[in-house]
Amino acid sequence: MTAENKVEPEEIMVHQNGKPIYPVILTDSFYSLPKSAAQLNLSGRKVCIVTDSRVAKLYLEEIKNIFDSISEKIVYFVFPAGEPYKNLDTVKSLYEYLICHSFDRNDILVALGGGVTGDLTGFTAATYLRGIDFIQVPTTLLSQVDSSIGGKTGVDFDAYKNMVGAFYMPRLVYINVSVLKSLPEEQFASGMGEVIKHGCIRSGEYYHWLEANKESIRQRKTDFMAAMVKGSCLIKRAVVEEDPTEKGIRALLNFGHTLGHAIEKEKGFTLSHGACVGVGCVAAAYLSERRGMLKPEEFKNLEELLAYFRIPVSLQDINVSNVLDAVKHDKKMDSGVIRFILLRALGDACIDKTVSAEEMESAMDYLTKPRGE
Ligand SMILES: NC(=O)c1ccc[n+]([C@@H]2O[C@H](COP(=O)([O-])OP(=O)(O)OC[C@H]3O[C@@H](n4cnc5c(N)ncnc54)[C@H](O)[C@@H]3O)[C@@H](O)[C@H]2O)c1
Ligand SMILES: O=C(O)C(=O)C[C@@H](O)[C@H](O)[C@H](O)COP(=O)(O)O
Numbered sequence: 001m002t003a004e005n006k007v008e009p010e011e012i013m014v015h016q017n018g019k020p021i022y023p024v025i026l027t028d029s030f031y032s033l034p035k036s037a038a039q040l041n042l043s044g045r046k047v048c049i050v051t052d053s054r055v056a057k058l059y060l061e062e063i064k065n066i067f068d069s070i071s072e073k074i075v076y077f078v079f080p081a082g083e084p085y086k087n088l089d090t091v092k093s094l095y096e097y098l099i100c101h102s103f104d105r106n107d108i109l110v111a112l113g114g115g116v117t118g119d120l121t122g123f124t125a126a127t128y129l130r131g132i133d134f135i136q137v138p139t140t141l142l143s144q145v146d147s148s149i150g151g152k153t154g155v156d157f158d159a160y161k162n163m164v165g166a167f168y169m170p171r172l173v174y175i176n177v178s179v180l181k182s183l184p185e186e187q188f189a190s191g192m193g194e195v196i197k198h199g200c201i202r203s204g205e206y207y208h209w210l211e212a213n214k215e216s217i218r219q220r221k222t223d224f225m226a227a228m229v230k231g232s233c234l235i236k237r238a239v240v241e242e243d244p245t246e247k248g249i250r251a252l253l254n255f256g257h258t259l260g261h262a263i264e265k266e267k268g269f270t271l272s273h274g275a276c277v278g279v280g281c282v283a284a285a286y287l288s289e290r291r292g293m294l295k296p297e298e299f300k301n302l303e304e305l306l307a308y309f310r311i312p313v314s315l316q317d318i319n320v321s322n323v324l325d326a327v328k329h330d331k332k333m334d335s336g337v338i339r340f341i342l343l344r345a346l347g348d349a350c351i352d353k354t355v356s357a358e359e360m361e362s363a364m365d366y367l368t369k370p371r372g373e
């Protein structure tokens, strides 16, 4: 039985070219999911819930019951949890599963889980029969504040992050912040990496709100979760509405990702995405400070806020030359030049195409040198 909402459901509509494309519903239970999903007219349509092995144990039953009441037939596809399964093999198994259950263009996928589930379900939806509908029901902090919005879908290839993918929009994003209570510490910290990134790139006000409310946020108080997720969703929406397919300013959302993605790969996906982004933010902020753009006290403040949320601000046991090599394959390479995101201030980021290999190396030196020296 799904509890009623205490946080009144709020709709944040995402537009493209001025037209409403999909709503993001933000609340604190699954109570209003049937009503939101019913807007898509699911009668006569088959639904495949895609989820990972951990989330299946926690929320699959509840979500199955909800879709049972509003659609033709429910099936579910469960894959092993973790980034190493965000690949074409899992997508292939899902295609086979959909074919086996005679899914056609009228049918729909539901991504129930974190960013891994959302990215691979979205990519499958984009490519199966040249595109079928999908819904995002994000269950990690990271997926609620970042990956479920904006239509970047895809999978890793040869451990290179998100090398195969498509821009493909969901029909609905349904966010229930109460599921964040079951999230392990490490995954909460991972989501905070992207949350702090949002403040850094676009809103000093949001950044300082996070700082001022850090205790309540770390305690995951429901009203603070709702306010924080909303703040991040609004920033993400503003950026993706302005530049849906990353021709320009959407690249700001990649703050911390250039080195972050390379570190994630080099660590063999043993460190969470948000932790790698966090440490990548330190590297990018370090370079911004060295160039005289970011004030030293702002750089220190960022390191302290990340550390407060248990996001690593330094790295041990990493092969720096492998990391620098992996950067060369980053999607932000533009005719052999890397598009790097730097900070002019906390809340103000810019795209820079002049960051040299030596500068990146110096940032990696900073991350890997023992602190206090
Ligand atoms: N598409 C985008 O715009 C975008 C944005 C940011 C990140 N990403 C991608 O997202 C992925 C990372 O997503 P993630 O951090 O959500 O990882 P994830 O999907 O692997 O989830 C992390 C872990 O948390 C578990 N989990 C999920 N919800 C839970 C809950 N409520 N309670 C307990 N456990 C739960 C999962 O089973 C998994 O083990 C990366 O692949 C990254 O590249 C994509
Ligand atoms: O939505 C975006 O745009 C982002 O860059 C969000 C990032 O947090 C996310 O990790 C994204 O998947 C990275 O995209 P990529 O194109 O650099 O792989």
Ligand SMILES: [Zn+2]
Binding pocket: 146, 194, 257, 273, 277
């Ligand atoms: Zn990210």
